[in-house]
Amino acid sequence: MPASTSTPAERARVGDVVDLVLEEIAQGGHCVARLDGQVVFVRDGLPGERVRARLTSVGARFARAAVTEVLVASADRVVPPCPVAGRCGGCDFQHVAPAAQRELKRRVVAGQLQHLAGLTWDGVVEEVPPVLGWRTRMRYHATPEGRAGLRGHRTHDIVPLPAEGCRIAAPASPGPGRVHRRNAGRRHRGWAVLRRRGRPGARGPRGGERPALGRGCRRLLAEPSGRSPGAGRGRAGRRGAPGGERALDLYCGVGLFAGALATAGCEVTGIEGSKQAVAHARRNVPEARFLAGSVAALLRRERLTADIVVLDPPRAGAGPDVIEAIAALEPRVVGYVSCDPATLARDLAAAGRHGYRVASLRCFDLFPMTHHAECLAVLEPR
Numbered sequence: 001m002p003a004s005t006s007t008p009a010e011r012a013r014v015g016d017v018v019d020l021v022l023e024e025i026a027q028g029g030h031c032v033a034r035l036d037g038q039v040v041f042v043r044d045g046l047p048g049e050r051v052r053a054r055l056t057s058v059g060a061r062f063a064r065a066a067v068t069e070v071l072v073a074s075a076d077r078v079v080p081p082c083p084v085a086g087r088c089g090g091c092d093f094q095h096v097a098p099a100a101q102r103e104l105k106r107r108v109v110a111g112q113l114q115h116l117a118g119l120t121w122d123g124v125v126e127e128v129p130p131v132l133g134w135r136t137r138m139r140y141h142a143t144p145e146g147r148a149g150l151r152g153h154r155t156h157d158i159v160p161l162p163a164e165g166c167r168i169a170a171p172a173s174p175g176p177g178r179v180h181r182r183n184a185g186r187r188h189r190g191w192a193v194l195r196r197r198g199r200p201g202a203r204g205p206r207g208g209e210r211p212a213l214g215r216g217c218r219r220l221l222a223e224p225s226g227r228s229p230g231a232g233r234g235r236a237g238r239r240g241a242p243g244g245e246r247a248l249d250l251y252c253g254v255g256l257f258a259g260a261l262a263t264a265g266c267e268v269t270g271i272e273g274s275k276q277a278v279a280h281a282r283r284n285v286p287e288a289r290f291l292a293g294s295v296a297a298l299l300r301r302e303r304l305t306a307d308i309v310v311l312d313p314p315r316a317g318a319g320p321d322v323i324e325a326i327a328a329l330e331p332r333v334v335g336y337v338s339c340d341p342a343t344l345a346r347d348l349a350a351a352g353r354h355g356y357r358v359a360s361l362r363c364f365d366l367f368p369m370t371h372h373a374e375c376l377a378v379l380e381p382r
């Protein structure tokens, strides 16, 4: 029989356990490793560690793996506060000391900005306490045995909640309701978790979720880059009176930033795709005008003007057409809130092509114990 000419990477199969040396952290929070040259994205590890890992997917371009044993640990590794960390899909940085989590996020943000936009960022990821008990919106599921739990990583399997509950859930957030038997047709038969309602007065789908970002946004409006003007400064500031400017809040959700802009004295128009969110926004910020529909379509269709534009797009980013349409409005300042450094970097590159430069960029650790972070970029005409 002829000897096999395939490499270990080509022979690799899902379920195989391999020893790997972890290199740099990548976008998405996984470490890069190489199996005979082929890239493997490894979760639950840290840069510099030697680990034993199980392959969870093997593709033509790269594979994925999860650490099963740490052979040589990083100094930044800690015992996760949650006993189901590594199995639950909610937190992927529980095994990392909080300061090191922020450093890893900094490296990802700086790397994406450099790689995709040619921008050098030397900022830090700012701490936003608490590191546990911050999450106000939770979606619980039921295990086949009828226990409340959360989804595992990249699977529909449900990991039962530990006795103390989810460590990142805010103590005041509604916990899982009673698990009950459901008989609504064959597809929906089984166990389900009754949803508890939030406290009355909550602002809707995303309202109370990110108070720290609200604070960050207000800081942006007050002092975007330490030098450049925010709402109530600039033209209006030159007139000596705060506010009086026209502001657009794009992807406005329930109107978190629209509220801050209106409070700063701006005449605000918000645009949001979800009609339900728009209904909440209208109740939350009655003094602003809200349009329901696609940002790209409404920017094309409506005759809009703006001195200030704030945008907080979903992870997919705004895209080059929306960025071009924003630049065509010639706002004096744009505040871009982003939860994805890769799409942020692409959009900043597009803004650069349309005459807007990054005046400041801050990054907040709004989602400790996960690889996610929130960036706030302030753009000004060049």
Ligand SMILES: C[S@@+](CC[C@H](N)C(=O)[O-])C[C@H]1O[C@@H](n2cnc3c(N)ncnc32)[C@H](O)[C@@H]1O
Pocket (backbone or CB within 6 Å): 206, 207, 251, 252, 253, 254, 255, 256, 257, 271, 272, 273, 274, 277, 293, 294, 295, 296, 312, 313, 314
């Ligand atoms: C990151 S959230 C922004 C939340 C908002 N800043 C708030 O505090 O409530 C992104 C929002 O964009 C909306 N969205 C997504 N794609 C959209 C589109 N193409 N046009 C308009 N809105 C969109 C989503 O419904 C979601 O509310």
